[in-house]
Amino acid sequence: xxxxxxxxxxxxxxxxxxxxxxxxxxxxxxxxxxxxxxxxxxxxxxxxxxxxxxxxxxxxxxxxxxxxxxxxxxxxxxxxxxxxxxxxxxxxxxxxxxxxxxxxxxxxxxxxxxxxxxxxxxxxxxxxxxxxxxxxxxxxxxxxxxxxxxxxxxxxxxxxxxxxxxxxxxxxxxxxxxxxxxxxxxxxxxxxxxxxxxxxxxxxxxxxxxxxxxxxxxxxxxxxxxxxxxxxxxxxxxxxxxxxxxxxxxxxxxxxxxxxxxxxxxxxxxxxxxxxxxxxxxxxxxxxxxxxxxxxxxxxxxxxxxxxxxxxxxxxxxxxxxxxxxxxxxxxxxxxxxxxxxxxxxxxxxxxxxxxxxxxxxxxxxxxxxxxxxxxxxxxxxxxxxxxxxxxxxxxxxxxxxxxxxxxxxxxxxxxxxxxxxxxxxxxxxxxxxxxxxxxxxxxxxxxxxxxxxxxxxxxxxxxxxxxxxxxxxxxxxxxxxxxxxxxxxxxxxxxxxxxxxxxxxxxxxxxxxxxxxxxxxxxxxxxxxxxxxxxxxxxxxxxxxxxxxxxxxxxxxxxxxxxxxxxxxxxxxxxxxxxxxxxxxxxxxxxxxxxxxxxxxxxxxxxxxxxxxxxxxxxxxxxxxxxxxxxxxxxxxxxxxxxxxxxxxxxxxxxxxxxxx
Ligand SMILES: CCCCCCCCCCCCCCCCCCCCCCC/C=C/C(=O)SCCNC(=O)CCNC(=O)[C@H](O)C(C)(C)COP(=O)(O)OP(=O)(O)OC[C@H]1O[C@@H](n2cnc3c(N)ncnc32)[C@H](O)[C@@H]1OP(=O)(O)O
Ligand SMILES: Cc1cc2nc3c(=O)[nH]c(=O)nc-3n(C[C@H](O)[C@H](O)[C@H](O)COP(=O)(O)OP(=O)(O)OC[C@H]3O[C@@H](n4cnc5c(N)ncnc54)[C@H](O)[C@@H]3O)c2cc1C
Numbered sequence: 001x002x003x004x005x006x007x008x009x010x011x012x013x014x015x016x017x018x019x020x021x022x023x024x025x026x027x028x029x030x031x032x033x034x035x036x037x038x039x040x041x042x043x044x045x046x047x048x049x050x051x052x053x054x055x056x057x058x059x060x061x062x063x064x065x066x067x068x069x070x071x072x073x074x075x076x077x078x079x080x081x082x083x084x085x086x087x088x089x090x091x092x093x094x095x096x097x098x099x100x101x102x103x104x105x106x107x108x109x110x111x112x113x114x115x116x117x118x119x120x121x122x123x124x125x126x127x128x129x130x131x132x133x134x135x136x137x138x139x140x141x142x143x144x145x146x147x148x149x150x151x152x153x154x155x156x157x158x159x160x161x162x163x164x165x166x167x168x169x170x171x172x173x174x175x176x177x178x179x180x181x182x183x184x185x186x187x188x189x190x191x192x193x194x195x196x197x198x199x200x201x202x203x204x205x206x207x208x209x210x211x212x213x214x215x216x217x218x219x220x221x222x223x224x225x226x227x228x229x230x231x232x233x234x235x236x237x238x239x240x241x242x243x244x245x246x247x248x249x250x251x252x253x254x255x256x257x258x259x260x261x262x263x264x265x266x267x268x269x270x271x272x273x274x275x276x277x278x279x280x281x282x283x284x285x286x287x288x289x290x291x292x293x294x295x296x297x298x299x300x301x302x303x304x305x306x307x308x309x310x311x312x313x314x315x316x317x318x319x320x321x322x323x324x325x326x327x328x329x330x331x332x333x334x335x336x337x338x339x340x341x342x343x344x345x346x347x348x349x350x351x352x353x354x355x356x357x358x359x360x361x362x363x364x365x366x367x368x369x370x371x372x373x374x375x376x377x378x379x380x381x382x383x384x385x386x387x388x389x390x391x392x393x394x395x396x397x398x399x400x401x402x403x404x405x406x407x408x409x410x411x412x413x414x415x416x417x418x419x420x421x422x423x424x425x426x427x428x429x430x431x432x433x434x435x436x437x438x439x440x441x442x443x444x445x446x447x448x449x450x451x452x453x454x455x456x457x458x459x460x461x462x463x464x465x466x467x468x469x470x471x472x473x474x475x476x477x478x479x480x481x482x483x484x485x486x487x488x489x490x491x492x493x494x495x496x497x498x499x500x501x502x503x504x505x506x507x508x509x510x511x512x513x514x515x516x517x518x519x520x521x522x523x524x525x526x527x528x529x530x531x532x533x534x535x536x537x538x539x540x541x542x543x544x545x546x547x548x549x550x551x552x553x554x555x556x557x558x559x560x561x562x563x564x565x566x567x568x569x570x571x572x573x574x575x576x577x578x579x580x581x582x583x584x585x586x587x588x589x590x591x592x593x594x595x596x597x598x599x600x601x602x603x604x605x606x607x608x609x610x611x612x613x614x615x616x617x618x619x620x621x622x623x624x625x626x627x628x629x630x631x632x633x634x635x636x637x638x639x640x641x642x643x644x645x646x647x648x649x650x651x652x653x654x655x656x657x658x659x660x661x662x
Contacts, residue, residue: 012624055074068190105186156209162202172252218231231249308404379442384439502516
């Protein structure tokens with residue numbers, strides 16, 4: 001398959017003719033620099049020239065088993081293609097190129113993410129030396145098996161036990177109840193021959209809490225399940241049905257002492273426990289994956305936006321002015337209001353993901369030299385951003401679907417698949433409400449620490465009890481972000497006051513927490529969005545000195561739209577705390593409408609600059625050439641029901657019904 005850029009339809013030609021900025025420059029910014037764009041395109045070119053990686057038939061037409069096998073075939077083909085061309089799985093992950101191909105829930109995704117990340121992040125030097133080469137070369141295939149039928153969120157409540165037997169220097173893994181059954185892990189059912197397993201560590205009858213173990217599940221030659229292990233697939237789900245999410249039970253299954261991951265906590269041969277420097281270091285893989293999910297969510301949202309915005313420029317419907325030709329639906333202000341704030345969100349999330357990655361890298365470097373002090377901040381930021389990014393990507397993707405009318409509901413638009421894949425992100429890797437409550441803990445703690453005169457870490461420093469007053473004019477970007485910050489400070493102060501009031505009136509701190517938790521989740525959401533606004537403003541102002549004026553103007557407009565939209569969403573709070581008044585809000589609403597019309601002019605060019613090729617968009621509605629109707633029609637011809645004029649169902653059911661004397 002070669003890369004042919006087709007001639008586009010007149011509508012899109014006209015849209016592209018209005019572009020006033022350098023698209024390539026914007027593409028480079030989104031990729032993280034020209035070198036990364038170049039690398040991504042090299043990988044893409046190589047993939048596009050590997051026809052085996054592309055489906056002839058939609059997975060919707062395959063049986064459950066064929067769908068799984070087909071996805072596995074493509075994943076293994078992808079890995080060998082990368083390897084043959086001098087790239088690694090990691091290149092496909094970091095550039096996002098692998099994801100475009102295999103987003104129907106891929107059976108190798110857990111291996112190349114959480115399994116490998118656990119080996120890298122939780123092994124001592126000997127374990128690293130033993131397991132990493134095997135896993136990187138796919139000699140062993142693994143997954144991350146933590147969640148159980150009974151517990152996902154509450155990791156401390158897991159029931160699987162790992163009891164040390166010092167006589168044989170082994171751990172005995174056991175699932176004592178039905179609810180202890182591991183349930184959900186991707187690729188656990190049929191693909192993985194190994195798993196990293198979270199289990200309660202027992203030494204001398206005492207429980208030391210959840211720890212991670214490397215467990216072989218299947219024979220490496222026959223792939224048969226080992227004795228003492230029951231494993232299988234959990235059945236169809238809302239989406240990502242090409243994966244084999246699985247279940248797992250242990251019946252007094254023995255593994256060597258050296259299979260406990262021992263980078264942070266250790267068990268000696270005689271059964272003594274050595275504590276980690278921080279009790280939550282074993283949660284490191286989850287934190288790392290949350291960082292990755294922020295990127296992933298922004299990527300998926302961008303695919304939906306490209307599809308919906310191109311389609312909105314091609315689709316004509318109704319009359320804006322009676323008797324006039326039908327306008328492009330993108331000309332309707334309501335359509336712009338549906339799509340363009342989400343386009344701004346995509347940019348905001350992309351810049352925030354980059355900032356979060358830097359915090360992650362900095363914190364990881366600190367951990368290497370024994371510094372644990374940045375861990376709570378990283379936990380709060382990664383939890384909050386994972387939750388906002390997935391919530392917004394899911395909402396944005398569904399709005400994109402709705403914005404495409406009936407055709408958005410077609411599987412061939414690819415919007416349903418993007419939606420169901422990213423919808424899982426709200427639940428997995430920490431359910432979003434639960435993660436927001438973790439952020440809220442951090443906010444309340446920080447607020448209280450500030451009241452006692454302590455200095456606050458950077459992401460919460462604006463919460464200090466006596467902040468410096470903002471000197472920026474209210475209507476400037478900085479002024480509005482400061483107003484949003486004042487709103488969050490007010491919300492957190494109010495939550496803290498309510499918590500204290502409940503405790504003073506006799507409630508336990510835990511009961512008070514639950515009684516305030518709706519408000520606390522709102523605080524966490526608002527705080528995270530304030531952080532995102534700050535990252536967006538900072539990124540655009542830093543880029544200002546280095547980019548052309550056209551690109552800078554587009555970024556400035558998107559950033560402005562993001563902030564204005566956020567202020568309007570938060571109007572109630574901002575009015576209550578006096579950060580803005582009604583007059584300011586009216587002018588913000590008017591400015592937002594004006595900005596929608598301005599951004600609409602270059603909207604197609606902006607999504608073009610995200611630079612996702614048709615073969616990766618996989619959408620009849622979003623292709624570069626805008627040839628929507630022909631594509632929808634051709635895709636429909638592939639339906640198995642169209643293979644014959646009269647189906648078996650007619651002879652079997654319909655005809656007898658018609659002939660019956662009812
Ligand atoms: C061939 C294929 C080619 C390509 C295919 C593409 C594949 C993509 C892979 C690419 C990867 C990278 C890039 C993209 C990423 C893509 C992502 C898509 C794929 C990802 C698949 C994911 C599949 C899903 C996996 C899972 O879901 S795994 C299971 C996850 N489970 C959870 O997250 C459970 C959530 N619960 C918890 O984390 C905890 O229980 C809790 C935090 C809620 C509570 O913990 P606990 O009870 O122990 O703690 P307390 O509440 O008592 O708090 C005590 C204090 O500890 C602090 N704390 C808690 N956690 C942490 C932490 N992690 N770090 C630091 N501190 C922590 C609390 O805040 C408390 O502090 P305080 O006392 O000071 O207040
Ligand atoms: C597609 C998919 C893939 C997955 N892949 C994996 C995997 O590879 N490995 C793995 O180990 N797991 C995996 N999981 C499991 C996933 O991590 C859990 O489903 C997730 O952590 C949520 O836990 P739960 O299902 O127990 O939900 P629950 O915790 O039971 O949540 C149910 C409801 O209770 C609420 N709730 C729970 N606790 C609290 C609280 N403290 N305060 C307020 N509200 C609360 C939640 O907000 C939610 O509304 C996957 C899940 C899915 C859907």
